[in-house]
Every structure is written in structure tokens, then in C-alpha cells.
Amino acid sequence: MSLEQRPDSAPPSVIEPDVKDWTWVLERPCPECGLAAGEVEPTSLAAAIRANAVIWTEVLTRPSARARPRAGVWSPLEYACHVRDVHRIMDERVASMLETDEPRFANWDQDQTAVEARYAEQDPAVVGGELVSAAERVAARYAAVSEEEWVRRGLRGDGAVFTVAGLGRYHLHDVVHHVHDVGGSSG
Numbered sequence: 001m002s003l004e005q006r007p008d009s010a011p012p013s014v015i016e017p018d019v020k021d022w023t024w025v026l027e028r029p030c031p032e033c034g035l036a037a038g039e040v041e042p043t044s045l046a047a048a049i050r051a052n053a054v055i056w057t058e059v060l061t062r063p064s065a066r067a068r069p070r071a072g073v074w075s076p077l078e079y080a081c082h083v084r085d086v087h088r089i090m091d092e093r094v095a096s097m098l099e100t101d102e103p104r105f106a107n108w109d110q111d112q113t114a115v116e117a118r119y120a121e122q123d124p125a126v127v128g129g130e131l132v133s134a135a136e137r138v139a140a141r142y143a144a145v146s147e148e149e150w151v152r153r154g155l156r157g158d159g160a161v162f163t164v165a166g167l168g169r170y171h172l173h174d175v176v177h178h179v180h181d182v183g184g185s186s187g
Contacts, residue, residue, distance in 0.1 A: 023160050025173045033180035037173040042150050042165040045172055046143035049087070052175045053135035055184045056080050060124040060131075074114070076182040080127050081119035082110060083175050087134035090171040094141050097154040097164050107157035135175075142168055 029036040040048070059065065059076050068075045074082070089108055096103040150165040162170065 023170065026166055026169055030173060030177060033173070033177040035173050035176045037169040040169050040172060042142070042145070042168055045168040046139040048172055049135050049139040049142065049175065052172075052179060053132045055179050056083060056131050057128045059179070059182055059184045060128040065124045066120070074181075075120060077122065077124050077127065078114060078119040079178045079182050080124070080131055081117065081122055082114065083178050084127060084131040084134050085110070085113060085117075086171065086174050087131065087138045090167065091134065091138035091141055093154060093167060094138065094145075094164055097152045097162075097167070098141075098145070098149055102153050102155060104155045105157055138171075 025035070026038045028038070060080055062076060065076045065080075068078075093103075093105050096105070145164055151163050154162050154164075154167065156162065
């Protein structure tokens with residue numbers, strides 16, 4: 001059953017693709033979620049990612065987890081699916097940066113993934129478990145990064161250059177920002 005046919009989903013609406021370049025969050029605090037990602041100590045990334053995953057498990061128990069708050073905005077469930085997939089993608093990218101000199105990352109169309117993976121139709125309890133598992137996997141990877149490895153570099157498909165530390169901070173901002181998007185509590 002497609003999203004448009006789901007009786008328990010919000011009225012059908014197209015989610016406007018996010019085409020912003022969010023790399024600026026590494027240079028200044030985010031005015032929306034408040035995170036100063038560029039100031040986060042890389043060695044604290046693992047704990048922060050794990051703590052964020054706990055918040056998502058709470059968000060997914062809400063009776064309204066499947067409901068879109070308004071047309072054109074993802075539901076908490078859809079955001080959680082995205083966060084789970086962000087953890088998976090970032091884990092692959094960090095692994096690549098640690099194993100290869102200056103890898104180039106394939107572009108990832110998050111909006112296409114949301115449609116193809118049918119985010120709105122997934123089971124919140126299953127997504128919660130998958131999100132925690134993916135967060136733990138990438139958190140363990142960050143926890144194992146040596147002091148010298150934080151400066152290893154990788155290139156996004158659009159040419160943006162990240163260090164492991166920078167990618168981790170960017171990653172953390174993404175998942176913290178989405179907790180803000182769904183009205184979760186970060187502390």
C-alpha cells in the first residue's frame with residue numbers, strides 16, 4: 001500500500017527535498033537546534049550518538065509517531081528512519097576514511113530513499129531497534145578512532161572535504177537537529 005493509500009497517515013503530500021548545504025554547521029551554532037557542532041570534542045561523539053538514540057526510542061513510542069504534523073513535513077517515524085539510515089551511511093563513510101586515503105563518497109538522495117524504503121509504512125518498534133543498533137555500530141567506530149585518525153579526509157560527491165572529526169560533528173548535528181524537528185528532548 002502506498003503512502004497515498006494509507007488510511008492512518010496524514011493527507012498525501014509531497015515532502016519538499018532539502019537541498020541546503022548544511023556544512024556551515026561546522027563553523028557556527030545552529031540557530032534552530034542550538035548545537036555548536038564545530039565545538040564538539042571528537043572523543044565525545046560516541047557518547048552523544050548513543051544518548052541521541054535513546055531519545056529516538058522514546059519518540060517512537062508516541063501514539064502520534066506515524067502522523068505528519070502538517071503537509072510536507074515528515075512524521076517522527078519518517079525522521080527516525082532517516083536518522084537510522086544516516087547512522088548507517090556515516091558508519092560506511094567513516095570506515096572508508098579510516099581504510100582509504102581521501103575516499104570520495106557516493107551521493108545519497110535521502111528523499112528518494114525515504115520513498116523507496118517506504119519510511120511512513122515501517123513499524124516504529126522495529127525502526128527503534130534498528131536505529132539503536134546502527135547508532136551503536138557507528139558510535140563504536142568513533143570510539144575506536146585514534147588521535148591521529150581524526151584528521152583523515154574524505155570527499156563528498158559535491159566536493160566538500162571532511163575530516164573524520166568534521167564528518168562526526170556534521171553527523172551529530174544531523175541527528176540532534178532531527179530530535180529538535182520532532183519536538184524531542186535532548187536533555
